[in-house]
Amino acid sequence: MKWLKIFILLTILFIFFYSRIAPIVNQTVPYTYDQGRDFLRAEEILREKKLVFLGPTTGIMGVYHGVWWYYLLAAFYLIFNGMPSGFYIGLFILSSAAIFLFAYFIHKKFDFFSLIFFLIIVSASEFFVRLAFFVSNNTIAPLFVLLYLFALYKYTVEGKKFYLLLIGLALGFIFEFEVAFGIFFITSFILASIFFSKFRNIFTKIDSLKLILTGIVIPTLPRILFELKNNFIQTNSLLSFFKDPTSTNKISYKTAFLERVNLFFNYFVKMFPSELLILAIITILLLCLFIIKGQKEIFSKKSSLIYFLSFQTLLLFFLSTLNNSNFFWDYYLDGIQFILLFLIILIFSLNESYSFLIIKLFFISVFFITNILSFLPQLKKTEIPQLGLRADIKTVRYLLDNNKKQFCMRVYTPPIFPYTYQYLLGYFSKIENRMYPVDKYVDNKCWYIVDKENYPERVVKWREINTPKNAKLTKTKKMSNGTNIELWQIPQN
Numbered sequence: 001m002k003w004l005k006i007f008i009l010l011t012i013l014f015i016f017f018y019s020r021i022a023p024i025v026n027q028t029v030p031y032t033y034d035q036g037r038d039f040l041r042a043e044e045i046l047r048e049k050k051l052v053f054l055g056p057t058t059g060i061m062g063v064y065h066g067v068w069w070y071y072l073l074a075a076f077y078l079i080f081n082g083m084p085s086g087f088y089i090g091l092f093i094l095s096s097a098a099i100f101l102f103a104y105f106i107h108k109k110f111d112f113f114s115l116i117f118f119l120i121i122v123s124a125s126e127f128f129v130r131l132a133f134f135v136s137n138n139t140i141a142p143l144f145v146l147l148y149l150f151a152l153y154k155y156t157v158e159g160k161k162f163y164l165l166l167i168g169l170a171l172g173f174i175f176e177f178e179v180a181f182g183i184f185f186i187t188s189f190i191l192a193s194i195f196f197s198k199f200r201n202i203f204t205k206i207d208s209l210k211l212i213l214t215g216i217v218i219p220t221l222p223r224i225l226f227e228l229k230n231n232f233i234q235t236n237s238l239l240s241f242f243k244d245p246t247s248t249n250k251i252s253y254k255t256a257f258l259e260r261v262n263l264f265f266n267y268f269v270k271m272f273p274s275e276l277l278i279l280a281i282i283t284i285l286l287l288c289l290f291i292i293k294g295q296k297e298i299f300s301k302k303s304s305l306i307y308f309l310s311f312q313t314l315l316l317f318f319l320s321t322l323n324n325s326n327f328f329w330d331y332y333l334d335g336i337q338f339i340l341l342f343l344i345i346l347i348f349s350l351n352e353s354y355s356f357l358i359i360k361l362f363f364i365s366v367f368f369i370t371n372i373l374s375f376l377p378q379l380k381k382t383e384i385p386q387l388g389l390r391a392d393i394k395t396v397r398y399l400l401d402n403n404k405k406q407f408c409m410r411v412y413t414p415p416i417f418p419y420t421y422q423y424l425l426g427y428f429s430k431i432e433n434r435m436y437p438v439d440k441y442v443d444n445k446c447w448y449i450v451d452k453e454n455y456p457e458r459v460v461k462w463r464e465i466n467t468p469k470n471a472k473l474t475k476t477k478k479m480s481n482g483t484n485i486e487l488w489q490i491p492q493n
Helices: 002-026 033-048 068-080 084-109 112-124 126-130 141-158 162-177 179-194 197-203 206-229 233-243 253-269 277-292 296-321 336-348 354-380 388-401 419-431 456-466
Strands: 409-412 445-450 472-478 484-489
Touching: 002 084, 002 112, 002 354, 033 068, 033 084, 033 419, 068 084, 068 162, 084 112, 084 141, 084 388, 084 419, 112 126, 112 336, 112 354, 141 162, 141 296, 141 336, 162 179, 162 206, 179 197, 179 296, 197 206, 206 233, 253 277, 253 296, 253 336, 277 336, 277 354, 296 336, 388 419, 388 445, 388 484, 409 419, 409 456
Parallel strands: 409 445
Antiparallel strands: 445 484, 472 484
């Protein structure tokens, strides 16, 4: 049995690391406008030794995410000397460390079954895998949901007030890394606490309230300082948005409700290997069985936490339906997946009888086999697709290899700002000790990068502005990702 456990654990760990490391090594990780913008911002902070207080925009005019995202990227920049892949390696290490620390907590407080189930789900599920290499501020918020769940469990079971500080830190950092999720999450926590005496006492006892508020204030301090200095400009912008949400199309409550039902259902189903609906249905049926047949002595110890998290999740759902904007992105609530997964583990631990142990073993066997079968096609892939960071590096390398001296370069890329190419060219220019390209014709020649665009009229308009009337196209290179590299030359008289 010991060797079987080791085999299962090693197999899951292999899937876990392969699914995350392969895209980073192959450089097929997402690399878009947002990544380029944020990498440049991190570089600017270090270059100018500039203290900043705000992170990237939230999409709401005048409201920004927390600055901790930029400082985290700046740390990755320093460690890896600005190497583009370094940001992804850093995120992989950070996310993996958070997941394994939580896995260790599960193993200590529950059992081997709970540990294996948790690792099976996080090893190959698309959402959890993406946390390792989708370099964006909203991928960090779910990691603090893990801290929240850990602290909430410890406070519920042990009652030590220190864990209130950790709960506050988790709430504060969730808000700073993803403002939308933070607003919903903190509001749902406060509302849920009202209905549970153990948590209601947090807000009625001064010492407890001080601890949780201290935890929230620490990560939000840069934002607070900015607000005090600028007459609460973000707060006013946010309040204005709530009063009159900017949206192309407002939707009815019924439409919003149905959309959130679909969203939460997808959150649940997409946790499972290959997003198999049958696995989700089996899990729901078993959850019902374990709740009905839960052992009383175990249920009494864990019921308050199960009820609280279930109620908070329900509140998150209904709070999200109050947003009648048609711009409610799926990632706004990323992190709920960890709550759902932890609830499953809590409920499956309600009955430890022999008959239920057999059910657990069968259940985990099905998941383990499904996980392997869904993973095997990845091992058969031999051709590396030209996309993401890999494609843009190949484009930049083509230009650098064809120009040993300074050259002219103009870029069209949706949405207009070529941050992705700017960062890559800056990095390679630095490590190869080359001059950065300019946007004025050099020796009557200029290279054009034209990314794939779904609206050709935009490219036509851009060309009219950026191409001299007497310039001639002398060379074209079409990259495998659809990008065109063109050499334009002005004939000499």
